Amino acid sequence: MAEFLLEARGLTKRFPGVIANDNVTMSLKAGEILGLLGENGAGKSTLVKMLFGIHQPDEGKILLRGEEITADGPGEAIGRGIGMVHQHFQLVPTLTVAENIILGAETTQAGFLNRSKAEERVAELSHRYGLIVEPGDIVGELPVGIQQRVEILKALYRGAELLILDEPTAVLTPQETDELLTILRGLAADGVGIIFITHKLREVLEVTDRVTVLRRGKTVGTMVTSEATTESLAELMVGRAVVLRVDKAENEPGEVVLTVDELKVRDDRKQLSVDGATFEVRAGEIVGIAGVEGNGQRELVEAITGIRSIASGQAVIAGVRVSAKPRSVRQLGVAYIPEDRERDGLVGTYSIADNMVLASYNQEPYAKRGLRRFEAIAENATKLVERFDVRTPDIDTSVKSLSGGNKQKVIVARELSEEKKLVIASQPTRGVDVGSIEFIHNQLIAARDRGAAVLVVSAELDEIFSLSDRIAVIYEGKIAAVLDPDSTTREEIGLLMAGEKI
Ligand SMILES: Nc1ncnc2c1ncn2[C@@H]1O[C@H](COP(=O)(O)OP(=O)(O)O)[C@@H](O)[C@H]1O
Numbered sequence: 001m002a003e004f005l006l007e008a009r010g011l012t013k014r015f016p017g018v019i020a021n022d023n024v025t026m027s028l029k030a031g032e033i034l035g036l037l038g039e040n041g042a043g044k045s046t047l048v049k050m051l052f053g054i055h056q057p058d059e060g061k062i063l064l065r066g067e068e069i070t071a072d073g074p075g076e077a078i079g080r081g082i083g084m085v086h087q088h089f090q091l092v093p094t095l096t097v098a099e100n101i102i103l104g105a106e107t108t109q110a111g112f113l114n115r116s117k118a119e120e121r122v123a124e125l126s127h128r129y130g131l132i133v134e135p136g137d138i139v140g141e142l143p144v145g146i147q148q149r150v151e152i153l154k155a156l157y158r159g160a161e162l163l164i165l166d167e168p169t170a171v172l173t174p175q176e177t178d179e180l181l182t183i184l185r186g187l188a189a190d191g192v193g194i195i196f197i198t199h200k201l202r203e204v205l206e207v208t209d210r211v212t213v214l215r216r217g218k219t220v221g222t223m224v225t226s227e228a229t230t231e232s233l234a235e236l237m238v239g240r241a242v243v244l245r246v247d248k249a250e251n252e253p254g255e256v257v258l259t260v261d262e263l264k265v266r267d268d269r270k271q272l273s274v275d276g277a278t279f280e281v282r283a284g285e286i287v288g289i290a291g292v293e294g295n296g297q298r299e300l301v302e303a304i305t306g307i308r309s310i311a312s313g314q315a316v317i318a319g320v321r322v323s324a325k326p327r328s329v330r331q332l333g334v335a336y337i338p339e340d341r342e343r344d345g346l347v348g349t350y351s352i353a354d355n356m357v358l359a360s361y362n363q364e365p366y367a368k369r370g371l372r373r374f375e376a377i378a379e380n381a382t383k384l385v386e387r388f389d390v391r392t393p394d395i396d397t398s399v400k401s402l403s404g405g406n407k408q409k410v411i412v413a414r415e416l417s418e419e420k421k422l423v424i425a426s427q428p429t430r431g432v433d434v435g436s437i438e439f440i441h442n443q444l445i446a447a448r449d450r451g452a453a454v455l456v457v458s459a460e461l462d463e464i465f466s467l468s469d470r471i472a473v474i475y476e477g478k479i480a481a482v483l484d485p486d487s488t489t490r491e492e493i494g495l496l497m498a499g500e501k502i
Pocket residue numbers: 015016018019020038039040041042043044045046047
């Protein structure tokens with residue numbers, strides 16, 4: 001018997017312009033849960049896609065039970081007992097749970113489908129691992145957490161002895177996450193080897209036996225989890241020591257700056273994704289909007305910033321009713337840190353200096369009588385790069401060559417360098433390294449302390465708790481409750497996020 005169920009030795013994978021995996025080494029034993037930890041872009045998905053046969057490595061070897069295998073497609077990988085639950089599920093929404101699980105695996109039953117036998121096996125697997133599903137339910141009507149169980153069952157049904165889960169908790173509520181972790185423990189106890197990808201340190205510490213950390217495509221270390229701490233893992237992940245706590249003083253909220261009143265907003269498919277949301281944000285406070293992604297957060301923010309039109313109800317900023325004109329919303333004194341910084345916040349091919357004046361390039365002091373004043377633009381950029389700690393060779397560097405954290409700092413610098421009445425920050429630290437998270441959090445708190453009303457939308461509950469003076473939970477486009485973080489638990493927020501009452 002080989003010591004390892006799976007081994008990757010010196011895997012390298014190049015894409016045009018990037019080395020996504022550079023001499024990566026990892027191993028997994030049967031019955032073990034291995035955490036694969038790393039920031040966005042570290043190369044985690046690329047690694048497991050090679051293990052699952054989606055990508056062909058340029059160099060290196062993959063050994064399964066001690067024998068070298070070639071990556072020749074997911075079909076082969078499944079045949080060898082490797083299962084993968086992707087970041088985006090690959091289920092057929094119109095089919096039932098049982099049909100999805102059996103789909104594509106029928107021919108193993110001597111050419112014809114023995115439906116009742118197949119359903120029996122689904123029930124047996126579901127029972128054995130606590131993966132509770134209703135075989136007759138239509139998949140498209142199920143909550144995400146249950147759909148994920150169906151994906152896991154699908155892999156087990158195909159005989160997976162090695163299960164790869166790529167950021168499975170990103171789409172789950174805290175309760176669903178806990179349930180998933182329990183299920184994974186049960187699977188491991190039964191001998192299944194599990195590769196669990198996440199960027200959340202808490203989850204790694206809670207469920208894994210060992211953890212391999214990737215940074216910029218390289219394996220920077222493997223630790224036995226019981227010997228790891230939040231700090232040691234964060235340091236491995238980022239490459240330097242980081243402080244993970246934010247300190248903030250008690251706030252003194254002032255007058256109401258933002259009022260959202262019975263707001264209804266349609267999404268791109270014309271559905272009412274914001275469906276009667278009501279809340280307010282006062283000067284000098286941070287209100288955090290907690291919720292599972294896809295509950296109307298994006299459309300809510302787009303409506304308040306004037307990017308998307310309002311179907312009914314209203315948003316009022318400093319006494320002025322918002323209309324679908326982003327420029328006039330800005331002129332009310334609104335700073336906006338968008339969810340998708342590459343698309344909505346920056347022009348990648350422009351320099352840092354130009355990105356720092358994106359909304360004011362044609363105004364004094366950056367332009368006079370239609371002429372750009374390069375000295376003023378450069379001076380502004382030099383000052384902000386220093387003050388907001390943007391790590392770059394110089395201010396003429398194009399923004400696209402910066403890391404995620406530094407791109408975000410460019411936006412934060414531009415948006416928070418001037419005093420604003422209202423700051424709207426959507427997923428402000430997504431894909432940002434741990435060190436920059438701390439910095440960005442402190443900047444948001446500083447804006448609050450200067451008297452700005454701050455609205456933070458985040459799918460990260462830790463972020464919501466560390467920043468918010470009040471927490472509003474959004475569920476199916478409505479604010480389910482507004483709570484005081486000091487007297488609320490993660491579990492309570494989690495229940496509200498799942499649409500339950502507390
Ligand atoms: N199919 C692809 N084509 C080109 N570049 C890719 C592709 N997949 C990933 N990359 C790049 O490889 C690097 C690692 O990405 P990925 O493995 O997805 O990281 P992670 O899963 O850790 O966030 C990133 O710079 C990413 O942009």
